[in-house]
Amino acid sequence: MPDFLTSVRDGAFYGWPYSYHGHHVDVRVQPGDPARVASAVTPDFALGTHVAPLGLAASAGSDLPAPFARGMFVGLHGSWNRRPKSGYQVVFVPFRDGRPAGPAVELLGGFLSGDGDAWGRPVGVAVDTRGGLLVADDVGNTVWRVTAAP
Structure with missing residues (x-):
């Protein structure tokens, strides 16, 4: 499911x-x-099986480029008991007229090693007051900040 x-x-x-x-x-x-x-x-929108979405934030106020202007950031904590593992990334779901409108796009990944070991697992996501996307990672014990390239 x-x-x-x-x-x-x-x-x-x-x-x-x-x-x-x-x-x-x-x-x-x-x-x-x-x-x-x-x-x-x-x-409205299927994210995938056992991706464990634990973080959700609207992109309003983000300083990321135009493709990320309207939609939702979703932190996918990931499955620990699936092969191959699913989730372990932050995706962006674009919106049009207040509804999902297109496939999810990986915004932040690289949380799995080539052997499938978790280097990180996104939990919470939020847009900070300067427009950066904050991502809490409960395996890497880190808060990542994603911004547009200068």
């Missing part, structure tokens, strides 16, 4: 525990509830 990014609407039902990503029934839940599954909202 993919991790996702979606708008939150008052009164909307997002599936849990009966379904995931819209109308995909979770057969482990017994008894099921077909009426609730039928009313489940499909998320």
Whole structure:
């Protein structure tokens, strides 16, 4: 089941525990509830399976170049029990008219060694008052600051 990014609407039902990503029934839940599954909202954007998105920040106020002007930065902490590992990066999801509009773009990577060992795992993301993107890394015990090239 993919991790996702979606708008939150008052009164909307997002599936849990009966379904995931819209109308995909979770057969482990017994008894099921077909009426609730039928009313489940499909998320706006799939981020990938087991990427563990733990950080989210709007790009407003960022000094990064134009391709990163409208959208969301997402810190993908990553899966520890998958082969190949997934996540371990910060991606940018572009928006148009307030909704995701295009594939996620890797903004910051390099957190995995060639052998798949974690050098870092992005947790939180935030845009600072000078327009830089801050990325908290709970394996490297570091806060990275991403800015536009001078």
